[in-house]
Amino acid sequence: MSFYSIETEQAVLGSVLLEPELIYETILTPEHFYHDGHRLIFDQMLQMREKQEPVEIVSLVARLGPTVADVGGVQYISSLSGSFPSVQQFATHEQIVKEKYLMRTGMTAIKELYNELPDNPRELAAELMSLSEVIGDQVRAEGGFRHIKDGLMDHVDQLERKKENGMESGARTVGTALDKITGCWKKQTLNIIAARPSVGKTAFMLNNATKAGGDGLTVALFSLEQPEVQLLDRMIAAEGRIDGINVRDAKLTDDEWTRYTMGIAKLADMDIYIDDKPGRTIQEIRAAVRKLKKKHPNIIVFIDYLQLIHGGKKFPSRNEEVGYISSSLKQMARENDCPVIALAQLSRGVEQRQDKRPMMSDLRESGNIEQDADTITFLYRDDYYNQETEKKNIIECIVAKNRNGSVGTAEMVNMRQYGKFVDLETRYA
Structure with a gap:
């Protein structure tokens, strides 16, 4: 199993360059990206968002300055938007990037735990369960919005059950x-x-x-x-x-x-x-x-x-x-x-x-x-x-x-x- 997907990370970045408004909808942070260059690019995109600057190639390259070579150069950045002309799958690609990140952090934590194994087996079990809960909580935290109609219908059902x-x-x-x-x-x-x-x-x-x-x-x-x-x-x-x-x-x-x-x-x-x-x-x-x-x-x-x-x-x-x-x-x-x-x-x-x-x-x-x-x-x-x-x-x-x-x-x-x-x-x- 691969713990990263370069192509999916490229798809996310390319989608933002094609549709700059997506930067305001993203659930990702730079640490979610595996590729060092992708982390740098996305970090600059978020900084442009904070300053309400449009995310486009010329401004992005200017912001990267000398570090543009570290991310693959101007040609690489330009290729991101050219290789992925569709933004319809942006949410799916985001989800994949985040899931890969959770897998990597989980494996890293397991390796760290292995290097510093507690003497007590109960402490080891607690550490493993704690790690499982942390990752599980992050996965469950992705619920998002729900229309009020759905909540109101649930409320009516609950009230009827209580009445009956x-x-x-x-x-x-x-x-x-x-x-x-x-x-x-x-x-x-x-x-x-x-x-x-x-x-x-x-x-x-x-x-x-x-x-x-x-x-x-x-x-x-x-x-x-x-x-x-x-x-x-x-x-x-x-x-x-x-x-x-x-x-x-x-x-x-x-x-x-x-x-x-x-x-x-x-x-x-x-x-x-x-x-x-x-x-x-x-x-x-x-x-x-x-x-x-x-x-x-x-x-x-x-x-x-x-x-x-x-x-x-x-x-x-x-x-x-x-x-x-x-x-x-x-x-x-x-x-x-x-x-x-x-x-x-x-x-x-x-x-x-x-x-x-x-x-x-x-x-x-x-x-x-x-x-x-x-x-x-x-x-x-x-x-x-x-x-x-x-x-x-x-x-x-x-x-x-x-x-x-x-x-x-x-x-x-x-x-x-x-x-x-x-x-x-x-x-x-």
Whole structure:
């Protein structure tokens, strides 16, 4: 297989000389060209475009000056437009030039990786997957414009489906009041749930995961902190309304055994997939989600938690690594057309203030989290800090960012002995 095509590069340059307006439509940059002379010619064409000068042979030769000999001389430049009299295939030729460039950069990266092979095979796998994603992202980025009619027809189809199926416009959470603020978790969104340790992040995530499973979604649950057995203990306790300690220690009453059996039966009917391998790289997570998406089109992803994900390669700082991870999670939501919900830790800065309610600046190793996230919800329990509070067992879900809706606070009851979250109005039901 050839990693370049001189003839195709000549066709692109010749088309621009024949039809100068094409320089304003091109998707290429000089680095896309393999031939050194072609890179010089195209670079000058782009500079002429910036100065709004017409791209024609005489001006181009004048701009090249002494370097005209390096590109093949005046005769070679003149031959470009003469050899390719048709510009109808310009877009096709452009695409070929770019594809050849992507092949070359991929091979170069593989050679560099070969020369500096990591000692750890997992790091090697992460590097290879990262390279694959970079090239894949560039290929997918070529979508271009779509007429509004097409988008409107899709919108009508979606609205009809929602009307017929009675479905919400996104994945519902366990909180009715929270759904009213966020508008549910939409497809292609990154949603961050953040809190200090021991406030209830993991329990909240598990409640929402089983809610999504009960609503018919396929759930991908990545637990980088706790093993599967501990998650199952908590999920069974919440579903069966059983004291979590009794489930953990296998000390169940007769009534609790009945509810345990019912809880297991209910969970078994849900389409939930758990990955509890620690130290997962973002590349491994993206690969696993893509694989699941192929078999189950309607998925939702939960991750516990963001700061435990490994970037898969070396970064100048931890903040840059976390920023790369949050950006990758957002891309994962887009490419798999699904909501992604990631837990995040908050810094100790919360503890230094009189009002302990979290703020954006409390996001630990925030990087680009605030920028990438579509929604950011903080969990806050007043009884965590104030034993005399009137809000015993009340958790505040503080929606601090909502790209497509409002912000505000929704209160829920935290039934801690079960690890269960319920709406305020249903706490006695």
